[in-house]
Amino acid sequence: MNYFLNSNKNKKLKISLLIAATLSSVNIPTSLAETTQEKGLAIVVEADKRDQGFSDSSASMEMILTNRHGEQSIRIMRNKTMEQENDGDKSQIVFDNPRDVKGTAFLSYTHREGADDQWLYLPALKRVKRIASSNKSGPFMGSEFAFEDIASQEVNKYTYNYLKNESFDDREHFVVEFDPKDAKSGYSRQEVFIDTQEYRVWKVNYFNRGGELLKTLSVSDFNQYLGQYWRADTWTMINHKTSKKTVLNFQNWQFDNGFNDRDFSRNSLSRAR
Amino acid sequence: MHKSLALFTAMALAGSIAVGETGELSGNVGLESTAFIKAPLDENQENRTLSLSANIDYYHDWDRGDQRLEASVFGRIDSVDNERSHADIRELYYWRGFASFELYAGVRQVFWGVTESAHLVDIINQTDLVESIDGEEKLGQPMISTFYETQYGAYELFVLPGFRERTFTGEAGRLRPSIIVDHDNAVYESDQEQSHIDYAFRWSHVIDVWDIGLSYFNGTDRNPILTPTANGNGDLSLTPYYRQIQQYGADLQATIEDWAWKMETIAVLPDSDDDYFASVAGFEYTLVGLAGSSADLGLIVEYQYDQRDADTASLQQNDIVIGTRWVLNNAESTEVLLIGSTDLDDSSMIMSIEAQHRLTDNWSVNVEARYFGNAELGDATYDLRNDSYARVELNGYF
Numbered sequence: 170m171n172y173f174l175n176s177n178k179n180k181k182l183k184i185s186l187l188i189a190a191t192l193s194s195v196n197i198p199t200s201l202a203e204t205t206q207e208k209g210l211a212i213v214v215e216a217d218k219r220d221q222g223f224s225d226s227s228a229s230m231e232m233i234l235t236n237r238h239g240e241q242s243i244r245i246m247r248n249k250t251m252e253q254e255n256d257g258d259k260s261q262i263v264f265d266n267p268r269d270v271k272g273t274a275f276l277s278y279t280h281r282e283g284a285d286d287q288w289l290y291l292p293a294l295k296r297v298k299r300i301a302s303s304n305k306s307g308p309f310m311g312s313e314f315a316f317e318d319i320a321s322q323e324v325n326k327y328t329y330n331y332l333k334n335e336s337f338d339d340r341e342h343f344v345v346e347f348d349p350k351d352a353k354s355g356y357s358r359q360e361v362f363i364d365t366q367e368y369r370v371w372k373v374n375y376f377n378r379g380g381e382l383l384k385t386l387s388v389s390d391f392n393q394y395l396g397q398y399w400r401a402d403t404w405t406m407i408n409h410k411t412s413k414k415t416v417l418n419f420q421n422w423q424f425d426n427g428f429n430d431r432d433f434s435r436n437s438l439s440r441a442r
Numbered sequence: 443m444h445k446s447l448a449l450f451t452a453m454a455l456a457g458s459i460a461v462g463e464t465g466e467l468s469g470n471v472g473l474e475s476t477a478f479i480k481a482p483l484d485e486n487q488e489n490r491t492l493s494l495s496a497n498i499d500y501y502h503d504w505d506r507g508d509q510r511l512e513a514s515v516f517g518r519i520d521s522v523d524n525e526r527s528h529a530d531i532r533e534l535y536y537w538r539g540f541a542s543f544e545l546y547a548g549v550r551q552v553f554w555g556v557t558e559s560a561h562l563v564d565i566i567n568q569t570d571l572v573e574s575i576d577g578e579e580k581l582g583q584p585m586i587s588t589f590y591e592t593q594y595g596a597y598e599l600f601v602l603p604g605f606r607e608r609t610f611t612g613e614a615g616r617l618r619p620s621i622i623v624d625h626d627n628a629v630y631e632s633d634q635e636q637s638h639i640d641y642a643f644r645w646s647h648v649i650d651v652w653d654i655g656l657s658y659f660n661g662t663d664r665n666p667i668l669t670p671t672a673n674g675n676g677d678l679s680l681t682p683y684y685r686q687i688q689q690y691g692a693d694l695q696a697t698i699e700d701w702a703w704k705m706e707t708i709a710v711l712p713d714s715d716d717d718y719f720a721s722v723a724g725f726e727y728t729l730v731g732l733a734g735s736s737a738d739l740g741l742i743v744e745y746q747y748d749q750r751d752a753d754t755a756s757l758q759q760n761d762i763v764i765g766t767r768w769v770l771n772n773a774e775s776t777e778v779l780l781i782g783s784t785d786l787d788d789s790s791m792i793m794s795i796e797a798q799h800r801l802t803d804n805w806s807v808n809v810e811a812r813y814f815g816n817a818e819l820g821d822a823t824y825d826l827r828n829d830s831y832a833r834v835e836l837n838g839y840f
Contacts, residue, residue, distance in 0.1 A: 234773050242773050243803065268839030269806040270775070271468060284699065286648070294578060295553045299653050303699045304730045307738060311773035353699075355731070431539070434591060435648065440510070440537070442466070442501055 209329030209345045216368035217324050223398045225251040225428040229420040230262070234312050237412040242267070244310050250321070251428045257281055258321040259433040263441045264310075274441040276433065277302075279321040290438035297435050306355025313384060313406040313415040315355055318375075326350055332360065341365045342372075356383070369399050384408050394424050465502035471495070474835040478616055480828040486613050492521040497532075510537040514582075518573070523615030525625075526572040532582045544589040549582035552600075554644065554657060556695040556704045559744045559763040559783065560722040563691030563706050565659045566642060568606035575617050575812075581606045595647030595654075602640040605662045608682065620825045621670060624679035628666065631686045631713065638662050638686075651698050657691040663712070686713040702726045704744070718749040724763070740767035742781070759822070760786045774800040790817040790824075808835045 203211070232244035245266035251259045257279025264273045272292035279285045285302040305317035330346040347359040357380050362372035369391055377383040390402035404417040431437060474493040482489065495518040502511045514533040520526035535548025552566040566583055573579035584604040590597045610623035632638040640661020647654050666682035673679065688711040696703040705723040724744030732739045742765035750759070765781035776799045784791040793813040800806045811832040817823040 236773070267775075267800055267803045267806075268468070268470070269800055269837065271839070284651075286697075295551045295580075296555075297553075299556075299695055299697045299702065301697055301700055301702060301728055304728060304738065307730055308736050308771045311771060311775060353730070431591065434596070435646075436544075436589060436591065436596060442464075442503070 205331040206329060208331035210324075212331060212343050212345055212363060212368070213324055213327075213329055213347075216363055216370075219368050220398060221252070223252060223395070223424060225249065225424065225426050226394075226398075226400070227421075227423045227426050227428075228400070231418045231420070232310065232312050232314075233416045233418070235414045235416075242311075244312065249426065249428060249432065251433055257285070257323050259430075260321060261433055261438070261441060272442065274438045276435065276438050277320060278433075279323060281323045281325050285320065288435055288438060290441065295439065297438050303353045305351070305353055312417075313408045313411075313413055314404075314417065317349075317354060317356075318386070318406070319417075334365070335362065338371075340371070367399060369401070382409055392422070394422060398424070463502075463504045464507075465500070467498070467500045468840065469496065469498040470837050470839045472497075472835050472837045474833060476616075476831055476833040478829060478831045480830065482616060483620060483825075483828050484613070487616055488522045488614060491523070491616075493526065494519050505538075508539045511535075512537065520615075523572070523612045525610060525612030526615055528572065528609065530570065530581050532580075534582070542590065546585065546587045546589070549584050550587070551580050551582060552585075552587075553580075554655060554691070554693065555706050556653065556655075556693050557706050557722045557724065557744055558704075558726065558742055558765070559724075559781070560706070560746050562708045562720055562722055563655065563657055563693045565657075565664055565689055565691070566600060566602070568608055568664050570609050572609040572611055572615070581609070595645050598644045598646075600642040600644075602642065602661060603637070605636040605638060605640070605684070607636070607684075608664070608666060610682075616829045616831065617826060619668070619680060621678050621680050623668060624671070624673075624681055628682040628684060630662070630684045632662065632684075651696050653693075653695045653697070655691070655693040657689075657693075659687075659689040659691070661686065663687045663689075663710075685715060687711060688713075700728045700730065702728075720746075720748040720750070722746045726767075736771045738767075738769045738771060740769070741765075742767060746783075762786060776800075785821070788816075788818065788821050790821040791815050792823060804839050806837050806839075808837065809833070810835075 227247070227249040230246040230248055232246070234242045234244070243266060244264070247263045247265065249261050253259060260277050260279070262275045264270045274290040276288045276290075277285055287300050287302045289298050289300050290296070291298065305320070306315050308314070309316050309319055327347040327349055330348070332344040332346055335342050335344050342362040342364050345361050345363060347361055349356055355377065356375050357378050358376050360374040361370055363370055369388075371388050373386040374382055375384040375386070385407050387405045388401045388403070391399050392402065393399050400419065400422050402419045406415045406417070408414070472495045474495065476491045476493070478489050495516070497514065497516050499514045501513070503509070512533055512535055515529070516532050517529035518527060531549050533548075533550050535546050535550050538545045553564055554566070555561045555564045561577065566585070567580035568583065569577045570579040570581045571577070583602060583606060585600050585602050587598060587600040607625060607628055610625045611618035613622050630636070630638070638661060640659065642657065642659040644655060644657040663685045666684050668680040669683055670678055671681040690709045691706070693706045694704070703725050705721070707719065707721040709717065709719045711717045722744055724742065727741045729739040729741070731737075742763070744763045746759070746761045746763065748759045761783050763781060763783040765779060768778040770776040776797070778795065778797040780795050782791060782793045793815070795809070795811050797809045798806060809832070813830045814823045814826040817827045
């Protein structure tokens with residue numbers, strides 16, 4: 170497969186937060202008459218465009234959950250993702266730790282519009298269960314990440330508003346407000362900090378339905394793959410209401426795995442190890 | 443130049459470890475304690491039992507993940523019931539993925555179905571009834587099967603040589619019929635008895651919010667008919683009789699926002715007995731973020747109908763099942779499932795509670811309690827009227 174040739178067929182509007190970040194330093198065209206909504210959308214579309222065509226990726230994930238007493242517990246998972254030509258990504262997560270959920274596997278088909286399709290494989294019962302994807306605001310594995318924070322995100326699922334530019338860590342960022350269209354989202358809005366050079370997401374402030382700042386995500390340790398795609402190794406989510414923290418570390422990013430639909434079928438879930 | 447070569451080699455090496463050849467040994471050990479509230483009906487039975495079980499799993503992948511050997515072995519030692527002390531090869535199979543289809547050969551466990559309170563279409567594996575009366579523990583089934591997936595659904599063909607007999611609680615064990623099942627002298631309709639080769643076919647597909655399955659089975663019924671038989675000494679026992687049947691099954695789930703609508707229906711055509719059908723249908727509704735917390739509350743309602751008489755086979759005939767599933771979504775993954783079921787034709791009822799909680803990364807605890815109430819002579823649960831119990835299981839994983 171060739172990631173450099175298929176950008177034409179990939180006309181989808183998608184950014185993947187898990188994977189968000191991109192490259193090539195073409196500035197987005199800004200006309201003088203552009204509204205803040207148009208500018209926000211243009212920034213997100215550009216970020217999405219820069220991440221298109223990666224075809225597939227895989228990575229190991231380690232989640233370190235820390236409660237307010239400083240006690241830690243660890244989740245270890247493996248993730249693989251495959252781009253779809255005219256739809257959202259397909260992705261699968263297999264759990265290795267804690268040991269009682271080892272072999273549990275989660276399959277998700279993201280759609281550009283409407284509800285995603287999700288299945289869970291329960292190894293003790295050898296059973297694949299379709300699960301309601303409306304549960305997007307629930308915690309993922311007891312962590313501070315909600316399902317919707319780690320799911321592949323589609324451009325059409327939010328409306329946007331460019332707020333301002335802000336500099337930190339020697340980088341200039343666009344600050345764009347993401348307003349979820351889905352009433353099932355746990356958030357009223359998100360403030361997303363996207364750097365102006367490479368369009369990578371470095372920080373997200375999540376506001377709850379009451380409009381209060383609920384969580385802050387900080388993203389760091391970016392590396393570039395295949396000469397184009399940026400992926401971050403460290404994701405730190407802090408819950409301001411509970412003082413709990415989850416650090417999500419990615420390791421061993423791999424591209425060009427040659428995944429096909431069979432690797433993301435319901436049947437493949439029961440084979441996932 | 444040298445640097446990129448080293449990087450390339452490192453990546454190639456990592457790649458071969460990740461996708462080429464992998465394998466792992468894992469498993470768990472469980473210590474289970476059960477207490478029965480009332481005195482047993484049979485003086486040979488005990489009020490307290492202790493039990494130790496172990497599960498060892500191993501898999502090995504090679505050929506860039508296109509071939510796998512999988513093994514899963516289970517064993518239990520029970521302080522009271524000799525029949526519950528048993529071992530079984532749950533899985534021991536070879537899998538190969540070809541370009542257009544997949545092949546499995548060996549012992550496997552295969553689950554079909556969608557509903558929570560009954561598993562009607564699920565027929566490939568025999569029930570390991572001594573493990574749990576909920577029927578969800580299964581024995582390994584020898585098979586050769588193929589899996590073929592197209593854009594119009596997945597097609598599976600199963601050839602099943604080697605019938606597995608259902609396990610039954612022994613004389614000293616609780617949760618059994620008042621008359622002991624003499625499983626050593628099972629009777630078969632087929633002259634080939636356990637050597638009869640069964641086969642099955644399944645088509646399944648996902649269309650939008652629908653998960654659909656259609657299945658066909660031809661062979662030895664997994665559910666025996668238990669017939670009272672007197673031996674030479676005049677002692678009465680129940681003899682399992684395994685019929686030859688065809689079973690058509692359909693399972694359907696529609697997952698729409700917070701609702702999962704579920705249905706399973708089977709039509710059973712015994713070779714030399716009356717045809718019958720059975721069905722279970724209902725929904726699970728999930729209330730996400732209960733009262734502003736991160737907990738979810740699920741409400742489960744299912745109705746079970748079985749055309750057969752109560753005394754032949756299943757515990758359910760015309761029952762309504764109502765349950766709640768409470769998922770805390772905490773770091774310890776605490777879950778509580780509370781289920782009550784009642785027979786609409788009589789007043790008998792079963793209440794059960796199952797809870798699980800993680801203690802550490804390697805230890806978890808499960809609690810299970812069941813109450814059998816209002817059963818009168820002739821009701822399916824009459825023999826269990828003194829067997830309400832509470833059970834705690836501590837599981838360690840490696």
